[in-house]
Amino acid sequence: MSSGDLSVPKWVVDLKSPPAPRPNAGSIPDPPGYPTTVSRKQAKETKAQPRKQPTPEEMDTLKLKKAWEVALAPVKNLPMTAIxxxxxxxxxxxxxxMMVFMAFKNPIMGIITTNQAFERFESDSNKTKIIQAKLAYVAMQMVALAVGVWKVNAMGLLPTTRSDWLAWEAQREPLELAVSAL
Known part of the structure; x- marks a missing residue:
């Protein structure tokens, strides 16, 4: 082995000492918060101030917005389900x-687990507003259930015609009898 084989390759040297950042020569400005020529040490020294904690009113407003997003989520799935x-x-x-089974299972499970879906958003100050969101959620689940009922009816599985109930109809008594002569 020669002494040239033991030398460190150029790419290893480049990895250990990266090139200096180029000055912004173009007309495109750097994005906000991007340090152009600020070193890492200077960037650590000029840290952003910690974010202030939201007030309870702001938290209630955010929780209510999220609760309404959960309440309206079943309607967002309806067009795809119907198609x-x-x-x-x-x-x-x-x-x-399977489609009909899922069309019935998902809304029924959604109605059963309504309280669990909204418990993370409830607080003492916003209970009445969360109840409105819960009612809207149940209504949207009922609409999703109606799509399942529509499909079952379209498949002919609902007994909606008179012929579906023939077993419970009494046989009609004829008003006249016709007897053939010999």
Missing amino acids: MMYMSGNSLQIFSI
Whole structure:
């Protein structure tokens, strides 16, 4: 082995000592908060002030906004669910059965777990406003459930016609009888 093989490659030297930052020669300004020629030591010295804690009124307002986002979330899924149900067809296939099952399961589970969905947003000062969001959430889940009922009706699984109830109808008594002669 020669002494040239033991020397350190240029890329290792470049990694250990990065090139100096170039001055901004272009007309595009640096983004806000980007230190142009400030060294790391100077950047640490000029730290940003810590953020002030929000007041309880601001926290209640933020919690209420988040609660309304949760309340309106089921409606945001409705267009996709309706399109998927429409595209799956009205025949009894595994895909359409799974779609109908999910169309009923998700809103029912959402209604059952309403309190758990909103408990992180509740406080003593905003209980009445959270109740409004909860009612809107339940209403939106009912709308999602109505889409499932629409699909079941379109598949012909709801007994909505007279022929679906023939087993419980009495046989009509004829007013006249016709007898053939010999």
